[in-house]
Amino acid sequence: MPQRTVLVVLFDGVQSLDVSGPVEVFAGAETCAPGTYRVRTASVDGAPVRTSSGLTLVPDETLTGTPRPHTLLVPGGQGTRTPDPRLTAWLREHGPRARRLVSVCTGAILLAEAGLLDGRRATTHWAYCDTLARDHPAIEVDPAPIYVRDGHVFTSAGVTSGIDLALALVEEDLGRDVALIVARHLVVFLRRPGNQAQFSAQLAAQTARREPLRDVQQWITEHPAGDLSVESLAERARLSPRHFARAFRAETGMTPGRYVDRVRLEHARRLLEDTGDGVEEISRASGYGTPEAMRRAFLKALGAAPAEYRRRFSPAPAR
DSSP, rough: OEEEEEEEEETTTBBBHHHHHHHHHHHHHHHHTTTEEEEEEEEEEEEEOOOOOOEEEEOEEEGGGOOOOOOEOOOOOOGGOOOOOHHHHHHHHHGSSSSEEEEEETTTHHHHTTTTTTTTTEEOOOOHHHHHHHEEEEEEEEOOBBBEEETEEEEOOOOTTTHHHHHHHHHHHHHHHHHHHHHHHHSSSSOTTTTBBSSSSHHHHHOOOOHHHHHHHHHHHTTTTTTHHHHHHHHTTSSHHHHHHHHHHHHHHHHHHHHHHHHHHHHHHHHHHOOOOOHHHHHHHTOOHHHHHHHHHHHHHHHSSSHHHHHHOOOOOOO
16 A cells, blocks of 8 residues: 655644644554555744744644645644745645645635635635635635535644544545544544534524523433423423524524424434444434434435444444
């Protein structure tokens, strides 16, 4: 199996976790399967860089002296707000030569400035998706998923999603077993699917200001298999169904039904990923009632049936 060079670009103001997360994944894969990855770091002039958190990183080499990498990884960070024009010029010239082009978080902004995302679908940290779309209208910016693949170009959302994407690349290169070993060593999921939302149900919705509505939100999370009809939830909040539905949407940013759908989907996914429980049991525990109802929800939200989701993303064998 040929060795793949992974070149990580460094610059002042880089986010340290955008660098160290993927580096640990590829280094771990190299430990499991020696000779498969060679990880290198480089800055424009080869000088040390200071990360946004104050750490100093010493690159292996200068960008101008690096051979063409298999995987070119561009992290994000505060330094992407006013990018070094020398770095942008280097990416514009050398980015197309990489077999695989990867960005983490706002590293997508650097790729966009270099013209490497034009005509492609991409994502970045949720807080910068609007900026990316506004400044680069030729890019189809998708703010929802944690990472996106468009041909040989991969873009990911904030910080830890870089680990998810790196694990996905290792699985693509070396197989599921190696990716699973690395994930277990790092104490993370094998990998979250790329179309997983950047926010959990609880983070996607705003926290209600009023205590009765906050209590209802918490109750939904803790009882996904309960009676979560608007009438039942309104009674719990001591409001009329109409008043409850209007207040819930005003304070959380989504309807009660939408919030319940997200909580149930998230609960079912966790059970599929973390347990060996059967699909029928999980469908009841998650409030779907029947496997067919859960299957329809998964296909609509994720484009994959529960069994396929488990096969691809669960480290635990199904029984």
